[in-house]
Amino acid sequence: MCDDIYTCFYQLGVEELEIINIDNVNFTYPDGNKKALKNINLKVNEGEFILIAGPSGCGKSTLIRLLNRIIPDYYGGTLEGNVYINNKDIDDFKKDEIVTNVGMVYQHPEKQIVLQDVEREIAFGLENLNKDINFMKRNVSEVMSLLSLNGIKEKQTDEISGGQKQRVAIASVLAMNPDILLFDEPISQLDPINGEEVLNSIKRLNVDMGKTIILVEQRLDKCFHMADRIIFMENGEIIEEGTSTNIPKSINKKYHLPNIAYVFRQAQNSKLPITVKEGRDAIKDIEFKNIEKDEKNFSNKVLKVDKVNFEYERGSKTLKNINFDLGKGEIMAVMGENGAGKSTLFKIMAGIIEDYKGKIIVDEKNLKKVQYK
Numbered sequence: 001m002c003d004d005i006y007t008c009f010y011q012l013g014v015e016e017l018e019i020i021n022i023d024n025v026n027f028t029y030p031d032g033n034k035k036a037l038k039n040i041n042l043k044v045n046e047g048e049f050i051l052i053a054g055p056s057g058c059g060k061s062t063l064i065r066l067l068n069r070i071i072p073d074y075y076g077g078t079l080e081g082n083v084y085i086n087n088k089d090i091d092d093f094k095k096d097e098i099v100t101n102v103g104m105v106y107q108h109p110e111k112q113i114v115l116q117d118v119e120r121e122i123a124f125g126l127e128n129l130n131k132d133i134n135f136m137k138r139n140v141s142e143v144m145s146l147l148s149l150n151g152i153k154e155k156q157t158d159e160i161s162g163g164q165k166q167r168v169a170i171a172s173v174l175a176m177n178p179d180i181l182l183f184d185e186p187i188s189q190l191d192p193i194n195g196e197e198v199l200n201s202i203k204r205l206n207v208d209m210g211k212t213i214i215l216v217e218q219r220l221d222k223c224f225h226m227a228d229r230i231i232f233m234e235n236g237e238i239i240e241e242g243t244s245t246n247i248p249k250s251i252n253k254k255y256h257l258p259n260i261a262y263v264f265r266q267a268q269n270s271k272l273p274i275t276v277k278e279g280r281d282a283i284k285d286i287e288f289k290n291i292e293k294d295e296k297n298f299s300n301k302v303l304k305v306d307k308v309n310f311e312y313e314r315g316s317k318t319l320k321n322i323n324f325d326l327g328k329g330e331i332m333a334v335m336g337e338n339g340a341g342k343s344t345l346f347k348i349m350a351g352i353i354e355d356y357k358g359k360i361i362v363d364e365k366n367l368k369k370v371q372y373k
């Protein structure tokens with residue numbers, strides 16, 4: 001009769017279930033002189049994956065804070081309109097009921113992790129809800145498998161990578177089994193590989209477990225194609241919505257589009273590639289002419305880093321034999337995975353860490369002799 005259960009439901013005319021309804025919301029922070037949210041109307045169906053895109057300060061975080069009621073419970077402010085979760089006014093939820101319906105994962109995993117032990121950290125929220133020990137064990141072990149965390153079961157939370165920390169933070173939220181998961185820039189502190197790992201986990205929670213996901217992210221290249229629907233915000237308002245294959249014509253700003261789609265939109269191309277692969281396919285027949293390589297000559301060296309070595313603890317070898325020169329006006333990118341030593345190198349160059357080995361010459365002076373005013 002029909003191929004799968006969803007097609008069956010569809011053919012039987014079962015309506016999709018509305019899990020979130022933000023109805024005519026306006027919001028102003030206590031010390032705010034303008035509305036952070038204006039006329040917000042948004043309905044989300046159970047199992048949808050929504051991405052919210054928009055420039056810094058447009059109200060993305062504010063919008064999702066409505067959904068676990070930290071606006072207004074924690075932030076205060078003036079809120080007009082209504083928010084419904086599972087057709088029930090969020091004002092009528094008890095505090096415990098909110099955390100078991102809606103979970104939020106933030107930008108900095110460090111700030112969410114409170115305990116040393118990975119397993120205990122994941123069980124922490126459940127402990128606070130006074131759940132039965134067997135129930136806790138079962139939930140924790142389930143979410144650990146789901147997020148591929150069994151390999152770090154025995155580890156301490158301060159000895160795992162940024163990506164693993166973020167997955168532990170997701171696991172502790174997930175252990176409470178909420179239907180709705182909110183993510184506020186969950187990969188912005190992670191390197192590309194760890195970030196991708198976390199995004200894949202988020203996608204799995206949506207596809208395999210049917211969780212409703214609302215993701216706020218500025219790195220659109222990595223997640224645009226994952227979402228069922230994209231909400232575009234500006235100045236506290238929802239200005240448009242679309243899908244990765246159907247982006248409204250008016251959406252042409254860099255902060256609303258993946259880089260590759262932005263380039264094609266600027267070129268007034270009607271079909272917008274979203275991923276690098278699609279971009280590669282789209283340009284394969286185009287002949288590039290007159291693109292000259294902009295090679296500048298940076299002979300005037302203003303910075304010389306010579307055989308720099310540094311370790312926080314004996315034997316940790318954080319920086320090993322770093323050598324490079326930088327010319328006046330030159331722009332250099334420092335790349336590397338989480339924990340590779342990028343920030344340590346910057347701290348050394350800024351004179352914050354002084355007990356390094358090797359030499360740093362700034363404007364022909366040894367950095368150790370440079371006086372910072």
Ligand SMILES: Nc1ncnc2c1ncn2[C@@H]1O[C@H](COP(=O)(O)OP(=O)(O)OP(=O)(O)O)[C@@H](O)[C@H]1O
Pocket residue numbers: 029030031032036054055056057058059060061062063075
């Ligand atoms: N705690 C706060 N108190 C007062 N005003 C705030 C607070 N948090 C945000 N705002 C203001 O509300 C507006 C929306 O900010 P919000 O943080 O929601 O934007 P955002 O889109 O999440 O930005 P970003 O991409 O930088 O995280 C901005 O004008 C901001 O200055």
Ligand SMILES: [Mg+2]
Pocket residue numbers: 060061062184
């Ligand atoms: Mg934000």
